[in-house]
Amino acid sequence: MKRSFSIISFVVIAAMMLTACGGGAGAGTGTDKVAGAKAEGQVISYGMSDDWVNLGETWKTIEGKYGIVHTDTDMTSAEEVTRLLAEKDAPVMDVADIGYDFLSKLLADDLAATYKNENWDKIPAQFKDADGRWAAAYWGAIAFLVNKDLVTNIPQTWDDLLKPEYKDMVCSRDPRVSTYATASVLAAAYAHGGGESNVQPGLDFFKQLRDGGNLRQGVVLNVASVQKGECPISMVYDFDGFAKRDATGLPLEVVIPKDATVGMLFAQYLNAKAPHPNAGKLALDFFYSDEGQVLFAKGYAHTTRDVTLPADIAAKQIPQSAYTNLHFPTNLESFSAAVKNIVDGWNAIVGGT
Numbered sequence: 001m002k003r004s005f006s007i008i009s010f011v012v013i014a015a016m017m018l019t020a021c022g023g024g025a026g027a028g029t030g031t032d033k034v035a036g037a038k039a040e041g042q043v044i045s046y047g048m049s050d051d052w053v054n055l056g057e058t059w060k061t062i063e064g065k066y067g068i069v070h071t072d073t074d075m076t077s078a079e080e081v082t083r084l085l086a087e088k089d090a091p092v093m094d095v096a097d098i099g100y101d102f103l104s105k106l107l108a109d110d111l112a113a114t115y116k117n118e119n120w121d122k123i124p125a126q127f128k129d130a131d132g133r134w135a136a137a138y139w140g141a142i143a144f145l146v147n148k149d150l151v152t153n154i155p156q157t158w159d160d161l162l163k164p165e166y167k168d169m170v171c172s173r174d175p176r177v178s179t180y181a182t183a184s185v186l187a188a189a190y191a192h193g194g195g196e197s198n199v200q201p202g203l204d205f206f207k208q209l210r211d212g213g214n215l216r217q218g219v220v221l222n223v224a225s226v227q228k229g230e231c232p233i234s235m236v237y238d239f240d241g242f243a244k245r246d247a248t249g250l251p252l253e254v255v256i257p258k259d260a261t262v263g264m265l266f267a268q269y270l271n272a273k274a275p276h277p278n279a280g281k282l283a284l285d286f287f288y289s290d291e292g293q294v295l296f297a298k299g300y301a302h303t304t305r306d307v308t309l310p311a312d313i314a315a316k317q318i319p320q321s322a323y324t325n326l327h328f329p330t331n332l333e334s335f336s337a338a339v340k341n342i343v344d345g346w347n348a349i350v351g352g353t
Contacts (some may be wrong), residue, residue, distance in 0.1 A: 030118070030285075032278070033278045033281050033282050033285075034066060034278075034282065035278075036277075036278030036279075037066050037067075037068050037276070037278040037279040037281075037282050038066065038067050038068065039278075040068065040275075040276040040277075040278055040279045041068055041069065041276075041279075042068055042069045042070070042071065042276055042279060043062070043068050043069075043070050043071075043094050043095065043276055043279035043280055043282075043283050044070075044071050044072075044073075044092060044093050044094050044095075044275070044276065045059075045070065045071070045072045045073075045093065045094065045095050045096055045097070045283070046072070046073050046075055046080045046083065046084075046093045046096040046097075047072075047073075047074060047075050047076070047077065047079075047080050047096050047097045047098065048072050048095070048096065048097045049072055049074040050072070051243065051247070052097075052240075052243075052299070053138060053239055053243075053266075053296050053299035053300070053301040054295050054296060054298045054299025054300075054301075055072075055299070057295055057298070057299075058286070058287070058292060058295045058296070059072070061286070061291070061295065062282070062283055062286050065286070066279070066282050068276075068279050068282075073093075076177065076178070077098045077099040077101070077102035077179060078102060078177055080096055080098055080102070081098075081102060081105050081106055081109070081111070084106075084109075084111045084271065085109060085111070088273065091271060091273035091274065091275050092275065093271050093274070094270065094271055094274040094275065094276045094277065094279060094280035094283070095268060095269065095270055095271065095274070095280045095283050095284060096268065096269060096271070097266055097267070097268055098134075098266070098267050098268075098269070099179035099264065099265075099266060099267075100136070100179070100264060100265040100266070100267060100329055100332075100335060101179050101182050101183075101264075101335065101336070101339045102179075103134060103267055103332055103336075104332055104333075104336040106134075106269070107129075107133060107134075107332075110272060111271065111272055112133040112134055112269040112270065112271070112272055113133070113269070113270040113271065113272045113274065113277075114131060114132045114133055115132055115269075115270045115281055115284065116132040117135065117281075117284045117285045117287070117288045118285045118288070118289070119285075119288040119289060119305065120132070120135070120288075122288075122305050122306075123135050123288065123304055123305055124304065126328065127139075127265060127304040133269060134267040134268065134269040135267065135268065135269075135284075135288065135304075136265035136266055136267045136268070136304050137266070137268055137287045137288055137292070137293070137296060137303070137304060137305075138239075138266055138293075138296045138301035138302055138303055138304060139263045139264060139265045139266065139301070139302045139304065139328070140237030140238055140239045140240065140263070140264055140266070140301060140302065141237065141238045141256060141261045141262065141263050141264075141302070141323060141326060142180075142183050142184050142187045142235060142236075142237065142238075142257070142261045142262050142264070143235075143236060143237065143238040143241050143254050143255055143256050143257070143261065144161075144233055144234070144235065144236075144254075144255040144257060145226070145231075145233070145234040145235075145236045145241040145244060145245075145252055145253075145254055145255075146232070146233050146234075146252065146253045146255060147226070147229065147231075147232045147233075147250055147251065147252055148251040148252070148253055149229075149250065149251055150169070150229060150232040151166075151169065151232050151233060152165075153165065154253060154255060155233065155255065155257075156255060156257065156258050157191070157257055157258050157259045158187070158188050158191040158192070158205060158257055158259055158260070159191075159259070161209060161214060161233070162208060162209060162212060162214060163214075166214050166232075166233060167212075167213055167214055168213055168214065168216055169214065169216065169232040169233050170209060170214050170215050170216060170232075170233045170234075170235070171215075171216050171219055171221045171225065171230070171231035171232075171233065171234045171235070172184055172206075172215065172221065172234070172235040173220075173221050173235075174346070175342050175343065175346050176343045176346055176347070179264055180221070180235060180236060180237065180240075181235070182339055182342055182343075183237075183262040183264045184206075184235045184262075185199065185202040185203060185205075185206055185342050185346075186199060186202055186262050186327075186338060186342065187202070187257065187260050187261050187262040187327070188201070188202040188205040188206060188260070189201045189202030189203075189205075190202075190259075190260035190262070190325070190327050191205075191257065191259040191260035191325075192204070192205055195327070196329070196330055196334045196335060196337070196338040197334070197338070199338050199341045199342050199345065200345065202342070203342065203345040203346065203348075203349065206346075206349065207349050210349065216230075216231065219231060221234055221235075221236070223244055223247050223248065226244050226248060226250070226252070227247075227248045227250065237264065238254050238256065238300065238318060239299060239300035239301045239302070241254040242254055242300040242316075243299065243300065254318065256318060256322045256323055257325075258324070258325065259325060260325045260327065261323065261325060261326055261327070262326075262327050262328075263302070263323075263326050263327065263328045264329075265304075265328070265329060266301075268284060268287055269284075270284060288305060290305075290307050293305050293307045294307060294309060294310065294313065297309050297313050297314075297317070298313050300316065300317070
């Protein structure tokens with residue numbers, strides 16, 4: 001059926017324009033957002049690909065619920081900020097998923113709009129921005145992903161990784177560009193008496209792991225390298241470890257290191273210049289709804305809201321008793337300082353290459 005331009009259409013478009021300009025918390029009712037989103041017709045995300053924390057099913061549900069089309073461009077958090085700065089005069093993205101360690105840059109450049117989703121008051125304070133610029137829908141803990149076909153003795157602690165039997169078997173990423181690796185260095189710091197205010201023990205550990213030849217060089221940690229057996233032991237988020245296990249069909253075991261792990265937050269936000277603001281807001285509302293949180297948990301992520309999980313999903317989660325030495329970021333300022341110190345320290349380890 002063709003759409004005819006009428007006074008009703010004009011009202012819808014006018015509402016969209018006001019919402020795009022305001023972007024504030026509570027701007028417009030749920031009905032207004034749905035009507036506006038249907039008129040917009042689409043929602044565009046960055047860094048929220050279908051294979052990450054069950055986002056494929058999540059986006060399909062959003063598309064069906066609101067009659068909009070979703071498109072994602074997969075990228076790292078660092079690439080995301082760079083892209084947003086380049087697109088300030090011609091915005092493309094509506095919502096995005098970003099690692100906690102890149103939030104400071106995002107906020108410093110005023111790239112996030114103020115919007116408090118419909119379940120804002122149910123999100124614990126440690127998982128959201130007081131001003132409404134971001135919130136974390138889920139988190140993941142640093143874990144060891146071990147290929148039991150290639151590793152006989154499963155490592156349980158950080159110091160286990162230093163054993164001679166793991167020569168050239170441990171894969172990680174570069175902490176200067178990867179939240180996986182940043183959080184891994186910080187977790188190793190906690191395991192050796194350090195923490196956010198003192199990351200040096202973690203850097204010292206990784207230097208020892210690298211100098212001793214246990215840390216593999218020249219291999220990019222991803223599904224392909226795990227599948228090909230190039231990464232017998234990988235440092236990953238627990239939820240991503242399970243996803244790699246499911247994707248490869250290999251006998252991969254996810255181990256939470258007993259001496260320390262870090263719970264990394266993943267934040268979602270609305271672009272300050274979102275071209276489809278109503279659709280973006282609806283997506284954020286859904287992420288934090290009971291249904292959205294359950295779908296994240298189905299992708300093995302830890303939800304930030306206290307929701308009751310179906311028994312079959314809960315049964316696939318690692319017991320909470322395994323996370324006895326879990327450390328979350330203290331606050332954005334402290335964590336950002338720790339990240340900077342890790343990057344500087346890593347440059348010193350590898351000679352700035």
